[in-house]
Amino acid sequence: MDEDHRIAADQLRSARWFAPDDLRSFGHRSRLMQLGYAEEEFLNRPIIGILNTWSEINSCHGHFRERAQDVKRGVQMAGGFALEMPSLSVDESFTKPTSMLYRNMLAMETEEMIRSHPFDGVVLMGGCDKTTPGLVMGAITAGVPMIYLPAGPMLRGHYAGRILGSGSDAWKFWDERRAGNISDAEWLGIQGGIARSVGTCMTMGTASTMTAITDAMGLTLPGASSIPAPDSGHQRMSSECGRRIVDMVWEGLTPDRIVTDAAVRNAAIVAMATGCSTNAVVHLIAMARRAGVDLTLDDLDALGRTTPLVANVRPSGKDYLMEDFFYAGGLRALMKQMEERLDTSCLTVTGRTLGENLDGAEVYNDDVIRPLSNPVYHEGSLAVLRGNLCPDGAVIKPAACDPKFHVHEGPALVFDSYPEMKKAVDDENLDVTPDHVMVLRNAGPLGGPGMPEWGMLPLPKALVRQGHRDMLRISDARMSGTSYGACVLHVAPESFVGGPLALLRTGDMVRMDLPARRLDMLVDEDELERRRAAWVRPEPKFERGWGWMFSRHVGQADTGCDFDYLERGHGAAAGEPDIF
Incomplete structure (x- = not known):
């Protein structure tokens, strides 16, 4: 910037604390001197x-x-x-x-x-x-x-001559561990090499x-x-x-x-x-x-x-x-x-x-950073779905899931809580097929609380041992950015506030059509109305503290989960504090 357009020292914001010859500014200067600083170090x-x-x-x-x-x-x-x-x-x-x-x-x-x-x-x-x-x-x-x-x-991570990626390889090797394909010694080695x-x-x-x-x-x-x-x-x-x-x-x-x-x-x-x-x-x-x-x-x-x-x-x-x-x-x-x-x-x-x-930026390896003519995937990383399961939207990462799930229809397997889901997937006798659609609800901004990263639901152990490594999964939770798979996330509105996900039942048919950006439950509207009338809102998660404040002001996933009173334009601007 031209020197003529630079602000003057007396226009600095900090000058309002330190420049005036008054008692309040005396105190500010005195306290910095108490810390061992001379005026020459901080004034102007x-x-x-x-x-x-x-x-x-x-x-x-x-x-x-x-x-x-x-x-x-x-x-x-x-x-x-x-x-x-x-x-x-x-x-x-x-x-x-x-x-x-x-x-x-x-x-x-x-x-x-x-x-x-x-x-x-x-x-x-x-x-x-x-x-x-x-x-x-x-x-x-x-x-x-x-x-x-x-x-x-x-x-980058390393173990036994293999390059490991944090998060992503943890999920992959955990499935192999659950399938009985990784020993205790190997598991310990991966644990120590994945984040070094x-x-x-x-x-x-x-x-x-x-x-x-x-x-x-x-x-x-x-x-x-x-x-x-x-x-x-x-x-x-x-x-x-x-x-x-x-x-x-x-x-x-x-x-x-x-x-x-x-x-x-x-x-x-x-x-x-x-x-x-x-x-x-x-x-x-x-x-x-x-x-x-x-x-x-x-x-x-x-x-x-x-x-x-x-x-x-x-x-x-x-x-x-x-x-x-x-x-x-x-x-x-x-x-x-x-x-x-x-x-x-x-x-x-x-x-x-x-x-x-x-200016001057160059690509030194065009397999790592591909040219536009040879992308990893022809579209971007994310897609937004809508339908009667997610009228306000849901998100999926198409490039990170098996293409066979881009259009998929199957029966829902619904869980109301993370502990319930976790217990079920470890049951080797769980009645589940690769065509099922696993659903976790009550895991959104209010239901989680805080919208935890539970959305990459672990595959049922019975399917893992059969060699399956992906299936369609739906939740109002988030998932780690290091995750992958056919996971539909951020379903809005969330089930905890009465979003349509709250009405889904095990056995209902669910259809995802990624090219059409649709996610629907194939349930008659009259039946959905009956379920909606019978739905009872869950009890609040918090009665005090930060969680109490959070639960009264947080927005849904489609609006960024910010607090309503922190969004731009809410009320009068706070401005500068009265320092006098």
């Missing part, structure tokens, strides 16, 4: 908040203690003053029933920490599945200059999907989402984030100038081309709505019909992992392949356009 400089989702129980972010120091180094080099603050980590691996229950908590925390503290700009450190949308949603609403620092994928460094899942799961979306939206440094967590380039990128956010403050480059309709569309196209997680649907809609962009399921389905899948990365791809994707050129190279389909005039955190950021 951009104050940068580093919101760090590190925790000892979040292995995806195990390197963030050190990366925060790299960010601070960059901020100091650029003449800013950095203050690190802890943020809710919402780790995916250990949080029960699901970290999705706390995504909106992180979004609220992020918004309030930024609004209530003297930050001129923020660096958001995240990566594990819900940390990306949570941080970005809150920062979009807060409105100060922000840059996202993705954790990066872990190194810090970083997020190295498949194109939800973590890599969401950081790629944020990258494509222009909120990261170009290609930052592809850098493996242990790579020294990740340290350099972190320092560059620190340098760049200081300049963004002087330039007044706020997220509303970046997260536009066109930028959201770019992100959706790139997501489809990567073989994205089904979770991208919920999170991208929520992020877009925070920015005032009315993104719908129908918009995503339309893009899915016309966007080829070009990233040959598991689970939608067959052969490679995120480390290979990085070596092949990473997200910049993929976007360069898709350049004709993107709006390259969009502004990014670099202060340059997306097109300028893609």
